[in-house]
Amino acid sequence: MASSPQTNIPLPPDPGGNSQGNEDILPPVPIHIVTQPNQLPVEFLEPTPLTKIIIGFDCEGVDLCRHGTLCIMQLAFPDAIYLVDAIEGGDSLVKACKPALESTYITKVIHDCKRDSEALYYQFGIKLHNVVDTQIAYSLIKEQEGQKRLPDDYISFVTLLADPQYCGVAYAEKEEVRFLLRKDPNFWTYRPLSEQMVRAAADDVRFLPSIYHKMVEKLNHRSLWHLAVRGALYCRCFCHSNNNYADWPPLPPVPENLISEKNMLEEEILSVLDVPNGKMGRIIGRKGATILAIKDSCDAEIIIGGSKGPPDKLFIIGPVKQVRKAEAMLRGRMMDIP
Template identity: 85%
Template sequence: MQLAFPDAIYLVDAIEGGKTLVKACQPALESSYITKVIHDCKRDSEALYFQFGIKLHNVVDTQIAYSLIKEQEGQKRVPDDYISFVGLLADPRFGGISYAEKEEVRVLLRQDPNFWKYRPLSDLMVRAAADDVRFLLFIYHKMVEKLNQRSLWYLAVRGALYCRCFCTNDNNFADWPPLPPVPDTLIAEENAPEEEILSVLDVPPGKMGCIIGRRGVSILAIKQSCSAEIILGGDKGPPDKVFIIGTVRQVRKAEAMLRGRMLQL
């Protein structure tokens, strides 16, 4: 786990330091008063929750922020249009920096899935780990300057939903902090934003293919019809589950369409 501050970067090694070292960070990671800046927090939150019982909270996800900035600029939201951290860093508005070393690490990781388990950490591993967070605070400040109040609220809500997205449990996330309410100033507007929710659907064995369809045609059609964010389990999360984020209307429509696909032979 990497922690970047204005004057230093710390690498918290769970393999060498063990659970005690990571648990020492729990108060800060769960704090409502300390903002955590992460790019695509879903898998990080999942690991912290299931391995250490930590509920990541008060997160600004730069991937979400980038999408909101595009929406503010009048660009239509496109399903699965996620900016990678390398792409974000290369954007001249948020750094304009090439991160070729990241691809080198990805190649090594594909060749050896245990790449990050080797100790001691090599110079390349230390540099790559540090560079993953080195520029996040700079990017965060640049993004916040561009976001209006409505987008900042969406950023907070979607960040909270992303954090709990893959952290499935039996109590429907009742033990997680409440979602940020809609600010009074936005409620007073004629076009007040709708609250957003997270829904998790269980997919029966052998039915994920029905949902996806040939070459992804079916799931893409559902995403376009519902305007909800739909994340399939498997490589991106727990298998045999579908995660839906959006307004109540969007989520319920997506649920109905997904269940319809699961009923098909």
């Protein structure tokens, strides 16, 4: 097991100029490269209601989706960061993490869960569950502040880290890694892991638990419920099967403290729309103008599989009435005669 004393991102500047205070908030932690299950904490491998934990979570790989290669899973605990090496440890190592990744007792804080969830589902049979997606949380906070609902992918991870409300750090190395990935898509497959690979992987999760706590403090009970539901829907978004997600855990119920509002809380759903061959271009429109116009007309997210697929489906997430409205508009567009 290899370790490193700290990650690469500088700690946020302390308003009083006291750098020691920041070390107390986010002290340097060891980074462990994991190739065997017994190198992971027992409370992670064997989740129980007595040891509920919150971890930062992310995945790295080659063209990460149902067909790509999962190379690393990053787990950020308060006292350590674990890089689960799927290349060296193989399927057995990743599947040893299945109980934790599907557990209600372990909260996985992630920035954009869709493709990671898809890779875990199709490659390892893992149904990622109980996630807090910081993209969704950011959108909900802005809604609470009176803004129109933002797209749930509105903010990038680098921009979120730079926001002083949540972190206030620059992540310049992220762009360096993106450049290396464009130059060589197999970047994450090489072993042994270089210092840069270890730093970059760890930096992608290090601040997520801290950001989670700051975001949760801003969210009211209603928004927290929406956060849980949307996280569950986004996890299953690209994991489409013919059983209509019957093998997935149920969506989070309305909590007791919101029961009195139940009639006011509109259920949020995921709808999968099949697109006939040759019609996707009409739906998207020139430079995306058509689908953007439909999104602007509906309080719902419309997600396209794109180059990673699935290429013949649209995924719509939002309140029932808005999803049905989006479906009608999209079907109408499919039927339009050129």
